[in-house]
Structures are given as C-alpha cells and as structure tokens.
Amino acid sequence: MFLRNERSIKEFMSYYPVVSVLVILHLALWFIIDFLQLPIGESLYQWGAGSNYLINQGEWWRLITPIFLHAGLMHALFNSFSLVLFGPALEQMLGKTKFVLAYVGAGFIGDLGTYLLGPDSFWYTHVGASGAIFGLFGIYIFMVVFRKHLIDQANSQIVVTIFVIGLVMTFVRSNINIYAHIFGFIGGFAIAPLVLTKARAYSPWRNRRDYDPNDTSIKFDPNRWKKRRMPAQLKKNIFWIIFGVLVVLGLFSRFLR
DSSP states (O other), X not given: OOSOOOSSHHHHHHHOHHHHHHHHHHHHHHIIIIISOOHHHHHHHXXXXXXXXXXXXXXXGGGTGGGGOOSSHHHHHHHHHHHHHHHHHHHHHHOHHHHHHHHHHHHHHHHHHHHHHSOOOTTOOBOOSHHHHHXXXXXXXXXXXXXGXXXXXXXXXXHHHHHHHHHHHHHHSSSOOHHHHHHHHHHHHHHHHHHTTTXXXXXXXXXXXXXXXXXXXXXXXXXXXXXSOOOHHHHHHHHHHHHHHHHHHHHHGGGOO
C-alpha cells in the first residue's frame, strides 16, 4: 500500500489526481507566498491562516483554509511527502469524492479542536495539513481494528508504528499544534465507518489498463499472512519504509505544525 510502483510522475498523477492536486496546491501556495513574496501571497496567508481570535470575529472559513497553507518550504515538503506516502491507497479505496470529504473533514475537525481548546490571542496562528494527514491515520487505524479485510498484516504494522512515532513526537516537539493532530486523528477515526462503506482493498494493479478483476492470482487475500511466512524482500521493504520515515521525521520534525 505504501510502496510506490508508478513508473512516472505522470502515471502517479493519472492514478491519484486528488493527492496530486493537493500536493501541487501545497507547493504552489508556498511558491507564491514565501518564494515570490508577492503582495497577493501575503494577503492569501493573512486571509487563510488559522486564528481563533479572528474566528471569534466571524471568519469561520479559517477552520478549513489553514489545511492548505504552510509555514515554509520544509513544512510544505514534509506534509506533501506524508500525503504522497499515505494518501494514494485511500484515494483508490474510497474514491475521489469520499477521499476529499474525509481529508477536508478530518482537517476541519482538527482546526475545530484548535479553536475550542487553543488560545484566543490575536498573535496565535496556525497553518498546515498535518491535522488532515492525522485524519488519514485515523481511517487506517479504524481499518486495523474494525476492517481487517481491507488491510494486511504488514501494512497494519507500518501504519501502527508510524502513527505511534508521530503521536509521541506530537507531545515531545515544540511548535506543534497538538490539538490539530489529536482532533484530526479523532475526526478521521469517526469519519472512517462512513467513507469505508463499499470500500475495496487496495491493489497496485487496479489502476493498470491490463488489470483483470477476475484474475484471482492478484486479488487481496486477508489470510495469506497466516498461510506462509512473510517474504524476505517484503520484510526488507518494510524496514526501509520505516527507516526512511524515521529519517525524514528526524530532519523535518521541527517544521511540523
């Protein structure tokens, strides 16, 4: 689910258009706001950044717009990397509409938690997609617990491991919006039973034109891990995924929201 096997960026974009648009939006807004430093960029940031003080003044759109803004390049890159890693499988499983609703819904709940429990100071602002991304973890953890037929053992272990690491870092690192992470996860977990209705298990072959849904040799078998030991190559892939995420977390954690 988390090993990318697309042969090009064009192929990735054709398979996962929602994830691709979100990543492009992250980077485009960073380019306009931080790199070009155009007046319109500064206006966009001031208009969209999360601010409990301004929400109290009636600017309710700030419960959603912070999801798409970031505090610098590394912040945008890290959240985009996380989205590319964990978003495609859910986009395929849920479909475009449900994926958008789940992603934005979890981000909204994360920002709502920030509004309800965060400081009301005029100087306190927050931006970033990490609340929405923690919402994706909420959906995955729901699958691990209640929809085991949708996710195999190896990917369950990856999800749980990285989620625990992210949760720990939420509380030990500074400058992180704890409320967005926690409530984003809760939001994703709560939304999961709604969006997982009729969801199909992820298949890396389903997007290909030569995919045959009647070919049982490539269908997902939730019991296959009980039938044989995990292949050595798969174990190695899992190790390097977790290792790579740990490295990125170590390098970029200070830029998380």
